[in-house]
Amino acid sequence: MSLELPTNLPDLLPFIAACVSVLYGLFAMFAPRLFLRAHGLETSEARRTGLAEVRGTIAGFPLGLGVALLTLGSYQTLIQMALGAAWLFVAFGRLVSILSDQGATLLNWTLFLFNLALAFLCLAPALGLVSA
Numbered sequence: 001m002s003l004e005l006p007t008n009l010p011d012l013l014p015f016i017a018a019c020v021s022v023l024y025g026l027f028a029m030f031a032p033r034l035f036l037r038a039h040g041l042e043t044s045e046a047r048r049t050g051l052a053e054v055r056g057t058i059a060g061f062p063l064g065l066g067v068a069l070l071t072l073g074s075y076q077t078l079i080q081m082a083l084g085a086a087w088l089f090v091a092f093g094r095l096v097s098i099l100s101d102q103g104a105t106l107l108n109w110t111l112f113l114f115n116l117a118l119a120f121l122c123l124a125p126a127l128g129l130v131s132a
Contacts, residue, residue: 025063
């Protein structure tokens with residue numbers, strides 16, 4: 001396991017997505033209240049399980065997959081697909097919320113596009129849509 005810096009565009013795109021995923025995960029892991037506040041949410045002082053959900057689910061998946069993509073070079077294409085699919089389904093969930101929960105806010109649309117961009121960064125090289 002070692003970190004290999006990208007030397008061409010197909011390697012650079014998922015590398016950027018992995019770095020952003022790790023930063024996103026670290027932010028949610030170590031500053032969950034600030035993370036929630038940035039998304040217009042808050043936890044109840046009486047019930048702190050929301051913080052565990054942020055640290056575990058919201059932080060854990062992008063952090064774990066991002067670190068895996070950065071360090072497990074021999075499985076890179078599979079991990080690119082996994083991270084790309086994860087961000088694609090995050091975007092899909094956000095789109096469902098925008099369309100069915102009256103969630104068409106500027107923040108939701110911005111985060112939807114951000115999620116799609118991260119999915120594209122991983123999936124385009126893995127699917128052969130970007131060449132060196």
